[in-house]
Amino acid sequence: MKVYKWIDKFNTKNNRKIITKYNLGISSGHKSAYFYLNPKFYLKYLLRLLLVLLSAITFHKKSYQTFYKLVSEKYSPFYLAKGFNFVQNKFFDILSTLFGYRYFISEAILPLLPEDKILIKQISFIANNNPLVSIVIPVFNNLAYTYNCLLALSNNVPPSLSYEVIIVDDCSSDATETFFRSNSRGINYIRNDINSGFLISSNIGADKALGKYVCFLNNDTQVSINWLQNLLLPFTDEHVGLVGSKLIYANGFLQEAGGFVFSDANAANYGNNHDPEHPLYNFIREVDYCSGASILIKNTDLQKLNYFDRRYIPAYYEDTDLCLSVKHVLNKKVIYQPLSELIHFEGISSGRDIEKHPVKRFQAINKDKFAQKWRNHLVNYPQLNDISSALAINQKNKTILIIDDTIPEADKDSGSVRLVHIIEILISLNYHVIFVPNDGLKKNGYFEKLTNIGVEVLYRFPNRNSMINLLLNKLDLIDVAWICKPQNNKEFEFLFSYNSKMKWIYDTIDLHFVREEREAALLNDAKIKQSASETKEQELAFAKAADITIAITTDEKEILQHYGIKKTVVIPNIHIAQENKHFVPFEERSGLIFIGGYAHKPNIDAVIYLSNEIMPLVWLKNPTIKLTLLGSNPSKEVMDLASEKIEVTGYVEDVSGYFNNSRVFVAPLRFGAGMKGKIGQSLSFALPIVTSEIGAEGIGLVQGRDYLLAATADEFASHILRLYEDKTLWNDISNASKELIKSYHPDRIKPVINSILS
Template sequence: MRKILGWTLTGQLPAQLRQRRGAIQARWEFMEASLLLRLGLRRALRHQLGLPPAVTTPDPATISLPTSETPLLSVIIPTYGQVPHTLRCLATLASHPPSRPYEVLVVDDASGDPHVPELRQVRGIRLTERSKNLGFLRSCNAAAAEARGDYIFLLNNDTEVMPGALDALLDTFASHRQAGLVGARLLYPDGWLQEAGGIIWNDGSAWNYGNRDDPRKPQYSYLREADYISGAAIMIPTSLWRELGGFDEHYLPAYCEDSDLAFRLRAAGRTVLYQPEATIIHDEGVSHGTDTSKGIKAYQLSNSEKLRQRWAETFARDHLPVGQRVMRARDRAPRRRITLVIDNNVPERDRDAGSRTMVAFMEALIASGRVVKFWPLNGLALPGYTRELQQKGIEVLYGPWSGRFPRWIAANGAEIDEVLVSRPHVAAGTLALLRQHTEAAIVFYGHDLHHARFQRELEATGNASLQAEATRLLAEERRAWLDADLSLYPSEEEARAVRELEPGARVRAIVPYALPELDRPDPVPEGRQDLLFVAGFGHSPNEDAALWLARDILPAILAAQPATRLTLAGSNPTPAVQALASRNIEVTGFVSDEELARRYASARVIVCPLRYGAGVKMKVVEALHQGVPLVTTTVGAQGLDGLDQTVDVVDRADDFAAAVLRLLTDDREWKLRSEAEARFIRGRFSAQAMETELSCAFEQAAQFSRRKATQAQSRTPIPRA
C-alpha cells in the first residue's frame, strides 16, 4: 500500500469522501484529488500535468541534437550501460532542448555493455567510452573537466527532459545572482512527485521533500532555497564547480556527494535553489537499484554517516528536529521570519495600483530576509500573475490543494510570525481567525480611506444612495483599525484622518510604491503632442474623470490646439468610456508595461482629472517618475505634500484646460516642470525606503502585540493549587 495525499490507497476512497461522492455541495478542493484516487491514477496524473507521453526506446539513428561548438551549457550524462534508458533520455533532450547553445557529453564508465557503441549513431553528442571504471563520482568530475560551456548540467541517463526545463534552470541563474546550484523538480514516470528539493534534519537524516505527493500543490510550486537537490538533474556554473573541485572524493564511489556539494556552496556564500518550472522525469533506482545492502547502493549508508560527521555542527545549528516544523524546514527558515500576506486575489501588477503596491510590499519583505506566504481570499490562481509571485519565492496558497482559510490557518498559524492584511473587507473576513490561531503581529494596509472615497463620490455626483455604503465602510474600517496591531496608509494625511476618527487606533504612513531608477536621458518636449490619462477605468473615480475630461475640459483644448489627441490607457474601460473613442480620443484598454512606457515616451502632458477618490494615486506618482509634466486636481494630489509647488493642481474645468494648453505650447515651461518633478520624486518612492519602513512597521506592531499579551497575562487570575 502507498500513502497518497495523506490517505492509504487501497482501491477505494476514504469513508468521508465516499459519502460525499456525487453530492453537488461537495467541497471543491477535494474534487480533483478524489477523482484521481478513483481512477487509480498512474497515467491520469501525468496526463493532467500536461506532460508528454513516455517515449519508447528510439532508433539511435533517428536522434539528432542541434549542439554547438561554442556552448553556453554543457549537459553531462554519466552512464554505466543501460543504453535504452540513455536513448530515451537523449530523445527527450532532442525534443525539448534549451534555447541557448549547448553541448551533450555522454560518458560510459567502462560498463562493458556491447550496445554502448550504438550511441555513436546519435548525432550531436560527444561520446566517451572509458577503458577503466572510475566510479560515478570520479566519472562526473572527469567529464566536467572536458565541459566547454559556462554552465554544467549533470543529468542521470534514467531521466526524461520535459519542455522548458533547461531554460528554466538557466533563467534562474540570470535572475538570482547568488545562486550557486539550481535543481529540477523530479517526478516519477507516473507523474507523482519524487522530490521538490531535499530537507536535511539536525541528526543528518534526509527527506526527498514531497515524495509520492501531487506535484501541483502550492508547497511544491514556488522557487525556494533547499538544503540539497538530488544530483539526477542539477545545474551549476562551470567556474564555480571547478573552484570547489567538483564532487568531493571523500564520498567515493557515489552517494551524498550532491548533498555535500550543496553545503560547500552555502559555505562559500552561494544559494542552492529548487526550480519547480524545470521538470525532469526520473526512473529512480535504475542506475544502482534500491537495495542498500549490496553493490554501489551499499555506499549510501556509509556516506550518509560521512556527511553527518562532516557537517554535524551545521546540522545542529541550522537544522530542525526530524519531521518537525516542516514549513520552516523546507524554506530553510528555522530563524527567519515567516510573513503571511492576505488580499482578496492574486495581484495583477500591471492592471491596478493596489496590486502594484502589494507586489512591491512582498518584494520588500523578501529583500529584508523574510519568507513570504500569500493567501488570495478568493482561492484562485491567476495565470501568469501567480507564476510571477512563485518565481519571486512566494508560496501562493490557492485551491483546490490549500483548502479553506480557516483550516489552513488552524494547521499553520503557529509558524506565522507576521501578517499583512490588505483591504477592509479582507480584514473583516480574517482577523478573528488570525487572533484565534496565531500570535503573529498583524498589520492592516487600507490602500485608501474607502469610506471617504464614497463620501467624495456622493458630493461630486449627488448620488444619495452612496451614503449607506460610506457608513458601512467606515464601520468596517474602524473594526480593522482597532483589531490590528498597526494600520498603514499611503500618506500622513490619511493617517491623521484615521487618528481623528478613531483616537485609539495605531496608524502610520508607509511608502506605497517602489519605483526603479530610470536609466534614460532627461525627457524633452520636442516631438511630443498628445495627452495621456492612465487608469483602470472599471474603478468609478477613473470613469468619472474620463467623462469629465472628455466632456468639460477637452473641447477648450481642441479649440486652441485642434491636432491634440487624448489617449485613455488602462484596463476595463466601461461602456461609457469606450463610447468616448473618436478622432481625437483613443481608448486602448489594457496595455502592457512595454506599451505603457512607449506611451509615456511620446506624451506631451499627463492628465489626472480626478474629482473624487482617496489615497496617493499611482497614476500621479508614475507620471512624476517618468518626468512628463502633469496636470491634476486636489484629489489627484492627495497625500503628496508640496506637490502643488511642482505641478498644476486645479479643480475647475477651464483652469485645467488652460494649464494643459500652457504645457502644450511653452517648451521652456515644459522643461522646468519636468525637472521639478524629477526633484520632487527622487528618493521618495524607492525600494529601499519601502523595505525600511515596512520592517519598522512590523517591529512596531510586534512591540504592541507583545505588550498586549503581557497585559492580558497580568490580568489572568492565578489558578488555585
C-alpha cells in the same frame, strides 16, 4: 457542464488514492509486479470504471481526448519499444489509463521510440565557446530516454540563454555512440575508455565545462519550459551556492521538493508521492540538499569543492554530500526552486551494471561514509524523520503574513505595484513572507513572480477550506499579520483568536469611506452616501483594533487621528524613476495619455469626462492631438469612447513606449481617495501632468512646478494646450518630476517599514 466538473473532481480524488496506495505499497516492500491486483484496490477500481463510463455517456471531451491520444500514438512513454511488443505496450497503457494510473501524467511527456527510429532522427544545439551554463548529462545505455531528455531540452531551453550540452557516455553498449557520432550537432560528446560509473562520468563532464554555471542533469529526465531560467534566478542572491529542481515522477506525483538530512545520516525527499501542485511544495526555500538529477552550481564553487567526492563511487549520497559541502564549506545556501520542473523516470540514469553493484548495498555503504565525514555537523540536525523540525531549522527568519484580495498584478494597478515593493522590502529585512489571496486564485504569471522573489503563496488547493486550514496550521510560526483593505480584515479577523501574539497591521490602501463620500457628493446619491457611512464605521473599528494602521497619505493619517486612531503610520505608493538613457525630447513627442484599471469606478468617470467634455474643447484649438486611454479591464462604456482621435488599448504588458513618446499625461479625477499610482507612474517617466486636486493629493506636488492643476473642463483644456505647446514649461515640469519621484524610492520607505515592525 457541471457534470464534467463533478466527474473530474471525483476522478482526481479517487485516482490520487489509487496511485498513493500503490506507491506506498511498493515503497513498503510489495515488489511483486502484480501488486496492483491486490483486493484493497477493487472498490477504487470499480469507482474509476464507473466514472469512465459516465464520461463516455456524457461525451466528456477530456476523457475522449485522453484515450484518443493513447490509441493514436504508436509508442508508449512508459515502456521501451523493442521488436513487435508495441501492441503489448499499448495494452498495458490502456489498462493503466482505465484504472487511473495515467490520470496525472503530463501532456508534454514524450514517447519512447525504438532505436531504429531514433537513428534516423537528428538532434541539434548551437555550439557555444562561452556559454553561461554547461549542462552535463552522464549516460549509460537507454538511448530512448537520452533522446527524449535532449528533445525536451531543445524544446524548452531557448538558444538565447547561452548554454552547452556535454554528454558523457560511460561505455554504452546500445546505439548511443552511433547516434551521437552521426546524428547530433553542437553537443560535446565524450566517451569513457572504461565503464566508470555515474559519479566519475559526472566529474569528467564537469571538468570539461566552459560555463559560468554547471548543471548536472540525469538522462532519464524531461525538462519543462523555463526549467533552466528558473534555476538561474536564485543566484541573484550572492549567498546562494546551489539550486535544485522540483522532480516529478512520470505518473504525475512528486518525487522531491528538496531534501533534509537527519542526525542519523538518513536523507529524506520532502513531499515524496504527494501532489506537486500543493502549496507546501511551491515556494522557494532553503533545504539541506537537492537531488543530483537536476542541480545548478557555479563552476568556480564546484572546482573549490573538487567536484563530487570520489569516496562515493559509483554513486549514492554524492549529491547530498555536495550540498552539505556547499552549506558547511562554502557557507552558502542550498535552494529548492519549485518553478524549475522536470519529469524524472527514476532509476534509468548512467551507472555501472546494477547486478554487479546492487543499489541497496551501495546506499548503505555510502550512508556510512557520509555519516563518518559529516558526523560533527549531523549532531545539529533533527532527529530521524522529523520533517517539521527540519523545516523549522531551515526557516530561521521571522514570518509575516500578508493578505489582500488577490495576488498582486503590478502591470495592471498601482496598489499591486505598491504591495510588491513592500514585499520586496520585507524580504530584504529578512522576513519570510506568506501571502494569502482572498480569492484563493493561483494566477499564472503573477504567482511565479511572487515565488521567484521568495514569497510563499497559499492558494486554494483543492478548495478554499483547505487553504484556510493550511494557514491555520502555520499560524503559530507567524509574527505579523499585514492585512490590506477593510473587507479582508473583516474576513480574517478570526485569525487573531488563534494566535493573539501576532502583531496586527491594518493597511487601508486608501480610506474607502472618503472615496465613497466624494462619489456620493459628486452624484448626489443617497444610497452611496449610506454605504460610505457603513464603510466608515467598519474602517474606523479595524483601525482601533489593529496594533498599527497604515495610511497612504499624510492627509488620510490626519483624518484617522481626528477619529482617535493614534497608532498610524504613512506608507505611500512606492516608485522607482525609469532609467532612460535616450530620453525623448519635447519636439519628438505627441499625444495625450491616461492610464487606469477600469474595474475602479473613479477611472471610468475620469475618462468619460475627459473624452466627452474636455477633449472637444482641446480639439477646437488643435484637432491633431490624439488621446490614448491605457489600462486593463476596459468596460463597454470605456470601449465606446474609441474613435479616430481616441485609442482604447486595453491591457498592455509594457506601457513604457506610451509614456516615453507622449507629450502630456492627463488625469481629470473627480472622486477617489489616497495617493494615485498613475500620478507617480507619470512622474517616474518624467512626463508632465495635468490633473485635478483629487488626482494630485498626497504626493506633495507643487502647482506650476511639478504639475498643472485644473478644476473645470475649460481649465483642463487650457492647461493641456499650454503644456502641449510650451517647450520651456514642459522641460521645467519634467525636470521637477525627476526630483520629486526620488522621495518615493524603496530606499526611502524601507526605514519606515522597519520601524513599525521592530
